[in-house]
Amino acid sequence: MIRDLVFVLLALLTVVPAFWVVFSRNIVHAGFALLFTLVGVAGFYGFLGADFLAVTQLMVYVGGVLVLVLFTVMMTHVPAVGRRRHGLDRLVPPAVFAAAVFGVLYKVITVVKWNVGEASTSPTTAEIGTQLMTNYVFPFEYVSIVLLAAMVGAAILIRERSHAGSDDAIAEEKQEARP
């Protein structure tokens, strides 16, 4: 009974703000509403006994991704004037796309034979660690290298851009700026 109650509460915590994210006209509000959804999902992981996953969800999504999302939302300028009401042309393509995604997900959920059983309450951390270092060491290292490459790439992109301007242009503008 209590388990059901917890489930319903977590579901509400996840779904209601999710609607808010989608329908809020204020993009910053949408960003903050995402907080609750992400926390709700973390709650589900915990509820299912995946404690490591739950905390990771908090750490990565709330502590990292959400902050980035909020930063992006706050720092980009949303033109306040000229924000049109959503017309049909804006509504139909996303609706079709959403329906397609829903269809795929529904198919997956119904087709896959889920292994239903009691969630194990034993801690998963040590097990995950051992698995990562033994059976899954290759994917683990592979992902590390991909991430490293991404990081190096990002750094190079920034360096490239900052060297783009020619010195002549700077000198010219400095000249112009002088009173």
Place this chain on the structure above:
Amino acid sequence: MKLMYDFFTGQLGLGAAGANITVAAVMAVIMFTVMALCAIILTWMERKVAGFMQSRYGPMYTGRFHGWAQAVADMLKILGKEDIIPAEADKGLFKFAPILVLLGSLLAWAAIPWAPDFVAADFDLGLFYIFAVSSLVVIGILMAGWASNNKWSLYGAARGAAQMISYEIPLALAVVPVVMRAGSLNPQDIVIAQQGGIWHWNINPITNPFLFIAFFMYFIASIAETNRGPFDMPETESELVAGYHTEYTGMRFAFFFLAEYANLFLVSMIAALVFLGGWWAPFPGMGWIPPALNFIIKGVLLVFLNMWVRWTLPRVRVDQLMHLCWKVMIPVSLLCVVGAGVWMMAWGQLK
């Protein structure tokens, strides 16, 4: 905890789930009370320490003995203040932000083991969990700064968020060598691994010098993580007026205030349990001291150290702060992780 659980199941005849929830509720109330008390005591302590550093007395009158009631009086005063919400503020977010900030520190408090088996939320991922929920504070600060609709607040919030997510990295990395040594993320296990006097504590440079360095990395990062001087970028009263809480008054301001001191004590307690042997007494034969008292004394000493630093050093500039984090502390912390691992392998200390 077990005792309490048994009491509820045995004496009161509650079911397992009911007892669990009751224990959680009781612990939550205890934690919140302790936290609020802590904040009040630490405010008083901050004033006295600042006074001590600055060759003056600090509060002396309220409550007769060394102004002990000053913090209480302040709290009462702050409760009586008008609650002002700026007309152009984003009202919903403005009201919610202080709660979120306080929630972040309160949730983290749950995983602190005060004494053997006395912990509100005892689970294997304790340390990881503490760092994870602290990120709620970042969101709260961003929310406060944005909702205030004040340029200074926004600057404070942006600085705060950038600072806190940056310093979370060396903070967490500094703890990793200890986790490696104890072979567990559970705070209780980490403390138990340090049993047997001061030379068994993780800070002992002879057992593992890298842990000794990690302690200082942790300490510096923890000052930044709590937004206190010399790293008080989000507030910087002389630059940003009061940073992200410029527009807050009364009770809502008190929430930020409470959270600051709760966080201060939190990071100090984590340092105590990770590096300074938690509830163990420093020398054998001192076993008569209650474990919780040992633990609190260590925490308070670290708080004192933190205050000492705050009242000694000037504030760094915001770009220097980032420079320190990304170019000095993160490399050194990474080095500590690798170095500690190699050291433990070499001396066979790995579990």
Place this chain on the structure above:
Amino acid sequence: MSMSQKLVDRLRGEFGDAILAATSYRGDETVTVSRDRLLDVLGHLRDIEGCEQLSDIVGVDYPKRGERFEVNYLLRSLSNNHRLRVKVDVAEDQPVPTASRLWRSADWHEREVYDLFGVPFAGHPDLRRILCHHEFEGHALRKDYPIEQGQECSRPEHLFADEDIVRAARRASVMAAGPDALHDEVHPSDLLTVNIGPSHPATHGALRAEILLDGETILEARTEIGYIHRCFEKEAEDHTWAQVMPYTDRLNYCSAMLNNSIYAAAVEKLLGVEVTPRCQGIRVIVSELARIIDHLVCVCANLVDIGALTNYWYLYNIRESIYESLEKLCGSRLTTNYARIGGLSHDLYPEFGAEIRIKLDELMAGHTDVMKLIARNRIFLDRTVGVGAISRADALSFGFTGPCLRATGLDYDLRKAAPYSGYEQYSFEIPTGTNGDTYDRIMVRMAEMVQSRSIVLQALDKLPAGPVNLDDRAITLPPKRNVYQSIEGVMNQFKLVYEGIQVPAGEAYGFGEGANGELGFFCVSDGSGHPYRLKVRPPCFPIFSAYTHLIEGAMIPDAIATLGSLNIIAGELDR
């Protein structure tokens, strides 16, 4: 023949008819030049005769004359140690060519003359009101502007127009292409204008700087002053010479003793009298104490702004304890009103010297503590070295004097260069910096405190006995015994108080080394008991005009640290 007189002769040789007149009065050389050759003369003085500094521009209004206004350029050569006043006459609405291309300090000085007299300056880059509100009508210092006529002005002024922001963004976009930037295009809406002041914890007074920010970097800054402008100079014209004394307390309220002494000395210069040696000694003592207090306030506030709060307590107590002695001496802490024209309000009390000696020892203890905390502190060095730096040439051109100029490495101090009040008897050094940055400004002030202490101790040792007031019944009040017991005494007192000291007609510029730099009073008398014109040359006015120059390209924390080290006191900035 003095240096300055030789200079006048050379000018006559060079410009001939353009020099309409040359006068010498009370040691000040003045040349009147024709308006169309003004810039030539000024340029010659700057380039050939080494007048690096334009100390001040003073307007004087003579409504009865055909060419109603006199504009005085107070020039000073630091390298040749001579001074010269260049005067032009202009009629109403007749433009004067701007000197702002010769000296950068002319920018604000000309704006002030324009604001208060309505003299237009042709070719000035930004001729707006500066001290009065932008909605103010009329010109306050014209003789026909009634002193009691107030005006209500309330609309705030936006210092950045939209097109300024667009222009700044475009410039920043091109700059951002340089090697140190992260993004390559700056959109005007990426920029943010923020007001530092008039009510901000770091301005320590009502100042306003509006800054245009790209992130934390200041692209452009503009300042607005005049928030506590009360037109001290107009008030002075409405009072007798002696009654102006308490108003001088309110100029730089951190070092009122210095203002008192220098004002009294300026009027004495115009009178052509010299005070007694004991009075000179006491003025030196209280002036140096005021300098110590002023430096303490500046350094402490600056350190607090940088976040080093504890230093404040190590030093500020000493300020308080010196204030106690000053209060005992003259009845109040800040507004001392101690000096009198021709003397002092009264002598020192007997135990003053002993008290001050103890307090100066406390100063040294605090000084040592603070130096230990900051001198080699890495964070402090990172925050101050190279921050808000100004080159020596720029500093001279902007009219910097005092510690801010000495921080650039120039050992120029009026107490040495043009000794007054017996400063030549004391041995002291002039501390200097090297880079002209915030660190040097703080350290120069710290070192000057030690020198001032040494001067005070020497002056206490050497303090001669004797009267403190001139025995001249046309200048100082008669002894109270005479007032109470003889009709001559009563009449003497009555005439001095009601009619004021009769200063002979003429003009003179009296100056001294204030805590912030050259503090000068340009006094014009028409022979009545009231000043016809009294112009203050506040040291921080030209210094603050350089503030935008110092902070553009820096970050918000740097702007705060720089502002503190310049020691801008709104009381004398706005007058």
